[in-house]
Amino acid sequence: MSAVLPSALPAPQTPLQRFVEEFFESRIATLGFVLLAAVVLVALFAPLIAPQNPYDLAKLDLMDSRLAPGEKGIGGATYLLGTDGQGRDMLSAILYGLRVSLYVGVVSGIIALTLGALTGVFAAYAGGRIEQFVMRVVDIQLGFPTILVALILLAVLGKGVDKIIIALVCVQWAYYARTARSAALVERSKEYMEAARGLGLSGTRIVLRHLLPNALPPLIVVGTVQVAHAIALEATLSFLGLGLPPTEPSLGLLIANGYEYLMSGKYWISFYPGVALLVTILAINLVGDQLRDVLNPRLAK
Amino acid sequence: MTALLQVEGLVTEFAGREGRLRAVDGVGFSLARGEILGLVGESGSGKSVTGFSIMGLVDAPGRIAGGSVKFDGMELVGMTEGELRRLRGKRIAMIFQDPMMTLNPVLSIQTQMLESVLAHDAVSRDEARRRAIEALGLVGIASPEARLAQYPHQFSGGMRQRVAIAIALLHRPDLIIADEPTTALDVTVQGQILYEMQRLVRESGAALVWITHDLAVVAGLADRIAVMYAGRIVEQGSTTEVLDAPLHPYTRGLLDSVPAANVSGGRLRQIPGMTPSLAHLPTGCAFRDRCGHADTACGEIPGITLRGSRQVRCHHPL
Numbered sequence: 001m002s003a004v005l006p007s008a009l010p011a012p013q014t015p016l017q018r019f020v021e022e023f024f025e026s027r028i029a030t031l032g033f034v035l036l037a038a039v040v041l042v043a044l045f046a047p048l049i050a051p052q053n054p055y056d057l058a059k060l061d062l063m064d065s066r067l068a069p070g071e072k073g074i075g076g077a078t079y080l081l082g083t084d085g086q087g088r089d090m091l092s093a094i095l096y097g098l099r100v101s102l103y104v105g106v107v108s109g110i111i112a113l114t115l116g117a118l119t120g121v122f123a124a125y126a127g128g129r130i131e132q133f134v135m136r137v138v139d140i141q142l143g144f145p146t147i148l149v150a151l152i153l154l155a156v157l158g159k160g161v162d163k164i165i166i167a168l169v170c171v172q173w174a175y176y177a178r179t180a181r182s183a184a185l186v187e188r189s190k191e192y193m194e195a196a197r198g199l200g201l202s203g204t205r206i207v208l209r210h211l212l213p214n215a216l217p218p219l220i221v222v223g224t225v226q227v228a229h230a231i232a233l234e235a236t237l238s239f240l241g242l243g244l245p246p247t248e249p250s251l252g253l254l255i256a257n258g259y260e261y262l263m264s265g266k267y268w269i270s271f272y273p274g275v276a277l278l279v280t281i282l283a284i285n286l287v288g289d290q291l292r293d294v295l296n297p298r299l300a301k
Numbered sequence: 302m303t304a305l306l307q308v309e310g311l312v313t314e315f316a317g318r319e320g321r322l323r324a325v326d327g328v329g330f331s332l333a334r335g336e337i338l339g340l341v342g343e344s345g346s347g348k349s350v351t352g353f354s355i356m357g358l359v360d361a362p363g364r365i366a367g368g369s370v371k372f373d374g375m376e377l378v379g380m381t382e383g384e385l386r387r388l389r390g391k392r393i394a395m396i397f398q399d400p401m402m403t404l405n406p407v408l409s410i411q412t413q414m415l416e417s418v419l420a421h422d423a424v425s426r427d428e429a430r431r432r433a434i435e436a437l438g439l440v441g442i443a444s445p446e447a448r449l450a451q452y453p454h455q456f457s458g459g460m461r462q463r464v465a466i467a468i469a470l471l472h473r474p475d476l477i478i479a480d481e482p483t484t485a486l487d488v489t490v491q492g493q494i495l496y497e498m499q500r501l502v503r504e505s506g507a508a509l510v511w512i513t514h515d516l517a518v519v520a521g522l523a524d525r526i527a528v529m530y531a532g533r534i535v536e537q538g539s540t541t542e543v544l545d546a547p548l549h550p551y552t553r554g555l556l557d558s559v560p561a562a563n564v565s566g567g568r569l570r571q572i573p574g575m576t577p578s579l580a581h582l583p584t585g586c587a588f589r590d591r592c593g594h595a596d597t598a599c600g601e602i603p604g605i606t607l608r609g610s611r612q613v614r615c616h617h618p619l
Contacts, residue, residue: 015454128361191402197358198397199417199468200390209416213407 022294032286039280043098050092051077055248060087066261069268082268084257090268093254094276100250101280104161105231108168113223115169116176121215123177124184125207135181141174150233154242164243168230179222183215217295224288228281235277251277304331304371305508306355306476311368311378313347313354319580324350324363326532334475337502337509339519339540341555342529343576348512349398351529352478355510356395357385373475391421394469398481400462404453410464411449417468436467440497459490466498473505480512495522516559520544528552531577531587538611548613550592586616594619 024030042049052059064087067079081090123134141149153167187193188211196206235252237243239259244250249257251273258269313325325347332338342348353359355370357377370377372393377385389395397403405413414433415426422429430449437445440463453461462482469477479498483491499522502509513519519526520540527537528549536549547553554572574591577583586603589595598616605612 015452191397191399192405194358195395195397195403195465195468196405198356198389198395199420200386200388201416201420202386205416205420209408210405214405 019294023290026290026293029286029290032283032290035279035283036287039098039276039283040102042095043102046092046095046099050089050095052089052092054088054093054096057086057247062087066266066269068266069272081272082266084254084269085261090254090272093249094251094273097249097251097254097273098276098280100161100244100248101231101234101252101277104164104168104234104244104250105227108165108172108230109223109227111165112169112172112226113176113219116173116178117180117212117215117219119173120177120180120182121184121207121212124181124188125203125211131181134177138174138177138181141171142178146171146233147236150237151240151242154237159243159245161244161248164234164237167237168233171233172226172230175222175226176219179218180215183218184211187211187214221288221292221295224284224291228284228288231277231284232281251280303333305334305373306332306510307369307371308351308355309369309371311351311354311370312366313350313359314364314366316362316364317580321366322579323366323532324579325354327368328529328532328534329368330527330534330537332476332508332510334508335502335506336525337499337511337523339523339526340510340512340529341514341516341519341526343514345576345579346529347532348514348529349480352395352480352510352512355478356389356393357382358389358395387421390417390474391472392474393476393478394472394474396462396465396469396477396479396482399485400458400465400482401485403465404461406453409450409452410456414449414464414468414471417471421472432471433467436471437464439470439501440464440467441493442467459486459494462486462490462494463497466494466501470501470505474507476508476510477502478510478512481514483518484513484515491518498522516544516555528555531579531582533587533614534612535588535615536611536613538608542611546619548608548611548618549588549615550594550617550619551588553619554591586614 024033047053064079064083065085067083069080069082069090070078071082072078077089079089079091081094083089084093119134123131149171150167153170154163157163157166193206193210196210234243234250235255238250238252239256241256244253246253254273255270255277258266258271258273261269308331309329311325311328312323314321314323328347328351330338340348340351350359350363354365355372355377357380359365365378368378372388377388404410411430411433414436415429418424418429418432419426424432433449434445437448442448442460442463453464456464466482483494486494495518498509501507511519511523523540525538526540526543527534528543528551529535530551536543536547536552538548543552544556547556551572557570558572560569572591577587577590583590585600586592586595589599592599594617596617601616603614603616605614606618608618
């Protein structure tokens, strides 16, 4: 970010151009990016792509239940990835499930990032007792097993997309707060912070305009990893029967639904949603790894 | 001449593992409008902390433990943060050492300049922009309109320091504290910046405290020189007097350490020993372990001796 370019060069690359170029230097990261883009597009346009609306119970035919991948149903439709116990087309269910999983992961990630980043950055700027207090709260939060906290919260709150987002934000904000604080501590000791204070700017302004934007790169990296975590955690919670209602299944719930048929050789009900989950998380992690490498000043070439 | 800035008995302490260390210990000087004071000393002599103390920018674990800083009749020591903030950037500006670091890398020059105008004056953005362009022109930046939209990484070191100076000049401050602003620059660029600063101070009538370790810089720039050693001002007087006939052995040593003062090819002279750590200062005169003139009298902290308009803290002034 802070590499010095002589201003005499005819057209110096903007930081964004340099970032894009460095990001796509790695083939595996490019693959991750393509996979992620595909997953996001498929999830966004699920209603247009999916052969069936899996939420419309009237469209489901119990006679079509548990068909193997490629078999034809009574209505003449071919189920490419088979059907589940209620005769739901697995391909459609997975596409819609991806939507739910990504939505929950990204929305909870954005809220947790905002809350955590503000907490961490203000704590770092305030210093002293306030900082100590906030960071001990963060330590306590991180000391609890994530899944336990989420389970308890969901047991109290009940089911629903909004509830699971609240639970995920509660277990994740602390990671962002810790990262934001450490990044802000590094930035706070830099001279431009002194300069900003020397200009007579207010504390809030210094934190929001000067400290926060400079602390963002590590937060973006943590953000991608945490979104992947959130998606996995949501799947786990849904698998355990908490979280999302069975009428709007996420990937985790689809896996759970197929679990009872696994032993009877009907692998596809659990297997394909599992593959979709795996690809999504893998893609996010590949992108996150490369972001970390590109944004890390210590690894800069 | 009424003093714009009057510093008396300033003490700034830092609480650390080795107890309270006095980074600034009884510093006093005064400065009139349009005057340039060179505050000279080695690293760790407390010259930068003096600058920060005047600005009220000393952070925990440091604190101003005593003394007074009067600026235009107002006492700055003990002022609330809000009152200080109204002065900072508006009437007292600071320029920092490293031009690579004083500008925020993620904000454009325009954003940073407008921000400092609007922090103190309720003017329109157009008016703020006009002022920013004017300030950039003042410090010799070509095509300031185009430069405003750029980011710090598109500027060279010297240009960035010019921008930092332009930001400091936005409100036409009465007092500018410059903390080694040319140390990180090439000598040619340093010369240009020094020339510009001298011109700007003369034109605007601002007072300037120039903090540096480089005697050559202050020789051409400052009206008066204050030499700091281990938190105290050991000698102060007009530039010509101090440089031509130093009274304190430490000033003499500093002058002798400048290679140009010696015969070419001859052995370079130096001050024996090292700058003492604040935690292990010798009792009495802090310089006595390195001083050729030291005797038993130096076990006592020397008081300030007046010689005409000059001050020296030494039992055996030269």
